[in-house]
Amino acid sequence: MSDPSATSDTAPGTHRLRATGISAGYGKNLVIDELSLAVPASRITALVGPNACGKSTLLKAVARLLPIASGSVLLDGADIHAMPTRRLAQRLGILPQSPIAPASITVGDLVWRGRHPHQRFGRRRTAADETAIAEALLATGTADLIDRPVDRLSGGQRQRVWIALALAQDTPTLLLDEPTTYLDIAHQIEVMDLLADLNRQTGKTIVLVSHDLNQAACYASTIVALRDGRIVRQGPPEDVLTEQTVADVFGMSCVVVPHPRNGAPQIFPLGRRDLNWEIGSK
Helix, strand or coil, X not given: CCCCCCCCCCCCCCEEEEXXXXXXXXXXXXXXXXXXXXXXXXXXXXXXXCCCCCHHXXXXXHCCCCCCCEEEEEECCEEHHHCCHHHHHHHEEEECCCCCCCCCCEHHHHHXXXXXXXXXXXXXXXXXXXXXXXXXXXXXXXXXXXXXXHHHCCHHHHHHHHHHHHHHHCCCEEEEECCCCCCCHHHHHHHHHHHHHHHHHHCCEEEEECCCHHHHHHHCCEEEEEECCEEEEEECHHHHCCHHHHHHHHCCCEEEEECCCCCCEEEEECCHHHHHHHHHHC
């Protein structure tokens, strides 16, 4: 049976990335089964949900990093499984969880790899390549690390370098699996601000996996909440991040209040102490 939460068809061009009835997993174990998702073009979409609910599997499946057992994935109306690899890499970039850099590679050389889809065989770096690399390093605050080996960086520095690689690839659609992992709160906000600026200034379509519901609500125009390999609810943050949906998805009691500056829904979890206080105060 198809996912009942799938969005209905809309006018052509409103969705850059569309998955229809896809099933995928590892070995004989399906993690997502007949799931459908339409990603709005030129917007930020956040995938949220508990651990092992299928967020990363979905991201890999729509990026062709993981085979699908059934269904289809369209990027700008074209089947990604019929698309040449180089062409796909020019249109869609992905930063997976915990990527591994080659031993001793420098920051500059790693970020340069983001330009490979734009290179013809045997061609040297162009002025456009140099500009893209420099802008990516500057945007992520890693320009001063350009000659440093990646394996000698802190976790937060490495994460920002990987984001720089994804930015240097310069694709219209960008998928990021927990891009703020390993970052302190200040650098988390810098990265999210950077993604918001890219989206606003260039119209880049961004899909990210996040465990921070409050950040997702502040930066994404669409929230997709998953549990057990299916979409429980999707839509604007104020429609998805309700006390009932949070309970359904995470099995957690909470209070939802508007952000004092931007009005986005903010989640305050309720632990046993909070619930006992509520009972005792009545």
